[in-house]
Amino acid sequence: MGYTIGQVAEKTGLSVHTLRYYEKEGLLPFIKKNSAGLRVFSDSDLGWLELIECLKATGLHLKGIKQYIDWYIEGDSTLQQRLDMFKQQKIRVEQQMAELQKHMNKINYKIELYTKAVKEGTLHPEKETA
Template identity: 35%
Template sequence: MKYYSPSETAERTGFSLDTLRYYERIGLLDSVHRASSGHRRFTDDDLGWLGTLSCLRNTGMPIAEMRRFAELCREGDHTMDERVALLEKHDARVSEEIAGMRERQKYIRNKVQWYKEFAMPAASVSSGA
């Protein structure tokens, strides 16, 4: 089995060392292996799990829900329905956020178009250009 040091894990995942320690402390990372020296050693499975956590975090899932998802995963396959429900709820929130961002983007694009059509031509005429 291949092991990665905390710094290698941080480099591969994009998480800081502080975040890795924090995730372990709050239960998002479970049973990180330790070398005989006591130093943490991460596996490919840990890196895969950190990829999942990164996706959930980057899409705005609250830490409490990430913790619940981690607990459900550790509890076993009988929690699949609850995991799916949690992810579907999060997906609905993400969809709402995307829709809101699209509306705000539409406003910005309209404002840009207004400036291009009305404000900028007047400014270039008045400046003698």
């Protein structure tokens, strides 16, 4: 309970540069510094980093994530906004899943096509619209 920036970088796979950058952008407003000015990350900070990753991976930009964090800091008056944001994000993820499934189908078709082609040594004229 109390990690250096290097330890957090190792744990999360983010670079120390990225972690400092996130802090500078206001995404990590809860990090403490010790008397020497070194950042001390708590387990809660690791939780925030996980949430940041979740929101980023589902299509929110850092700006949008900062908005959420600002709402969080503002307190109970922004509960509805935060709920709406997560609901919006859920819709996005559902769309992404549907998209991804379509892309998977296309890729599977290509794998079939090219598996045959490799066997036969040549690719038969293909309509690219398929």
